[in-house]
Amino acid sequence: MNLQQTLGALLLSGLLFLGGGPAIAKSKPPLQTPAKVDMNRFLGLWYEIAYTPNPFEKQCVANTTDEYFQLSPKLLKVINRCDTTGKPFMAEGRSKILDESGAKQRTTFLKLLGWIYLPLGDFWITALDEDYQAFIVAQPSRRYGWIMGRTPSLPTETLQHLAQKLKEQGYDPCEFVTTPHTKGLEKSQSLCTVTGITVPH
Numbered sequence: 447m448n449l450q451q452t453l454g455a456l457l458l459s460g461l462l463f464l465g466g467g468p469a470i471a472k473s474k475p476p477l478q479t480p481a482k483v484d485m486n487r488f489l490g491l492w493y494e495i496a497y498t499p500n501p502f503e504k505q506c507v508a509n510t511t512d513e514y515f516q517l518s519p520k521l522l523k524v525i526n527r528c529d530t531t532g533k534p535f536m537a538e539g540r541s542k543i544l545d546e547s548g549a550k551q552r553t554t555f556l557k558l559l560g561w562i563y564l565p566l567g568d569f570w571i572t573a574l575d576e577d578y579q580a581f582i583v584a585q586p587s588r589r590y591g592w593i594m595g596r597t598p599s600l601p602t603e604t605l606q607h608l609a610q611k612l613k614e615q616g617y618d619p620c621e622f623v624t625t626p627h628t629k630g631l632e633k634s635q636s637l638c639t640v641t642g643i644t645v646p647h
Contacts, residue, residue: 474616479549487578492594496622508626598630609643
């Protein structure tokens with residue numbers, strides 16, 4: 447998938463966020479977010495540990511990361527990288543901080559005329575460990591979600607704790623798949639397989 451196709455997928459996803467999210471979220475409890483995110487500790491490189499499959503990461507096969515830089519008190523730069531079956535992929539986006547806690551953000555990788563960033567979707571930090579080694583990114587509709595870590599792999603007990611947090615926030619952990627990393631898990635598999643935590647149906 448080339449960059450133009452990727453941006454097209456992002457645009458489609460943005461429309462889904464804006465059009466489909468609220469109806470889904472009505473049946474879910476409100477997302478809980480940390481009282482305060484210390485941006486000085488949050489900034490930097492994060493590894494994608496697990497995620498819900500989505501169209502804007504379709505080209506990624508391994509080693510997916512996000513790196514955060516602060517541009518202003520309310521605006522972050524986000525660099526997304528991953529390995530593909532061809533050339534490594536990189537995209538630059540912006541994340542607008544929506545509240546005083548810093549946990550609620552609106553992120554986009556869509557640009558108009560090459561420099562104007564267009565609004566996309568709300569991505570909220572809903573779980574963050576006190577050592578800033580792992581966090582969960584949730585979308586209010588629960589359409590998509592991510593587990594991120596400071597290292598390419600996390601201990602099983604940490605993943606179990608985060609999977610339990612996902613359950614509490616209205617997600618099915620079995621819908622998440624792990625991200626292969628050179629120094630992490632070697633293959634993509636269900637988060638439930640890794641953690642043993644499931645949601646009764």
